[in-house]
Amino acid sequence: MSNKPASASELLSRVWSAMAATWQTLLSMTFAISLINFAASVLLRYIPAPLALVADIAVILFTTVLSCGVLNGTLSYVRRGIITFDHLTSMLPYAKQMICAYLWQCLFMFLWMLPGLLCVFIGFAMMFTALDGAAIIGISTMAYTLAKGADGLMMASTAFSLAGMVLMLWLGFRAALNYTLATCFIVDTPDMGGVAALEKSKQAMRGHRWRFVKMSIPVFVMTLIISIITDQLSGITSGVTWMLISSILNVVPQVMSLYIVPVLYEEALDTEQ
Secondary structure: OOOOOOOHHHHHHHHHHHHHHHHHHHHHHHHHHHHHHHHHHHHHHHOOHHHHHHHHHHHHHHHHHHHHHHHHHHHHHHOOOOOOHHHHHOOHHHHHHHHHHHHHHHHHHHHHHHHHHHHHHHHHHHHHHHHHHHHOOOOOOOHHHHHHHHHHHHHHHHHHHHHHHHHHHHHHHHHHHHOOOHHHHHHHOHHHOHHHHHHHHHHHOOOOHHHHHHHHHHHHHHHHHHHHHHHHHOOOOOHHHHHHHHHHHOHHHHHHHHHHHHHHHHHHHHHHO
16 A cells, blocks of 8 residues: 655755755765766867777766765665665776666657657758748849748748747657656666666656655756856856856855755655555
């Protein structure tokens, strides 16, 4: 029999408690990942273009595995365990599984957004057709007809492009909600497989999508306010000072975002039992 699900405010209270107790460790982990990305970006400048692309992809995949290690740590703490800096590298032995799951998730996200992308493509194709028709206006006896047709195509292309963008954003948002917990499942059971983790996440998120959105709103609002503040400060402070202030202000939303998914994951598992 299912337990009564906790409200979004109750889950946020758990997030806040976990964040307050472990923010130093989490910041150390995220700083280490940021440092790796920064060092890689500097080194890649001295590598020829084809090799630089391969190296850049390798860095992305490597830091993705490290991020899975961070998730493993936060999930451990949510389960009344401990979180240590060792969790950062805890998923390296399962790097193949983590990378495969990540690539499967990217593919599924792309397939979800494909209808919107096709609408955008059709809109651009119609726009180029209209421009080609407009180019011959003035040298044809059917100039008026061509002009009228070109205007109609331009209007249709705009409508298709806008509809495609809206559809793509909406489908991408739905897919992101459906697969929010996929990484938790693969971290929990590395041999599960990427497709199975995505399907498990989709099932587990039923009834929890809106709860996740409400949990994410405070983080989004804080991030937006901080972005506005730092944007205003960028013109009156030096670059180093601006980066320091921005990093300090972003501590709370950054750490909160690392606990929202594992807290929701545990809640989804509890309500299924």
